[in-house]
Amino acid sequence: MDPFVPKGEPRPGPEQTCGYKTQGMTCACGRAATWHVMWDSLLDNSLTCDEHMELIQRSWVYDDRHPVVADCAMPGALWSYPDKRCEFPQPDDLGAYLAVLATCREPLLGH
Numbered sequence: 001m002d003p004f005v006p007k008g009e010p011r012p013g014p015e016q017t018c019g020y021k022t023q024g025m026t027c028a029c030g031r032a033a034t035w036h037v038m039w040d041s042l043l044d045n046s047l048t049c050d051e052h053m054e055l056i057q058r059s060w061v062y063d064d065r066h067p068v069v070a071d072c073a074m075p076g077a078l079w080s081y082p083d084k085r086c087e088f089p090q091p092d093d094l095g096a097y098l099a100v101l102a103t104c105r106e107p108l109l110g111h
């Protein structure tokens with residue numbers, strides 16, 4: 001089985017709902033997101049609910065995750081690995097952040 005999640009279309013922020021989409025469906029899960037998942041070094045990331053976080057942990061590898069905070073998926077907010085959250089960076093502290101920008105994606109369930 002492919003350990004990497006199949007990625008869907010980019011989602012424009014700042015909606016904080018679960019973007020999980022069963023393959024072939026047009027609507028995402030849509031429940032309030034509780035986890036923010038970073039998939040890989042391409043900085044593709046997804047917002048997901050508790051139920052789909054469990055599925056993700058059972059099914060795919062990911063790079064990092066943190067509980068959703070107010071700044072997640074907001075334009076201009078960046079992923080902070082050391083702080084385990086998204087936040088708006090201080091100008092003198094940019095090295096600690098990785099841009100997530102418009103890379104928020106829907107994970108897709110195969111079959």
Ligand SMILES: [Zn+2]
Binds near residue numbers: 018019048
């Ligand atoms: Zn969900």
Ligand SMILES: [Zn+2]
Binds near residue numbers: 067069073086
């Ligand atoms: Zn986040």
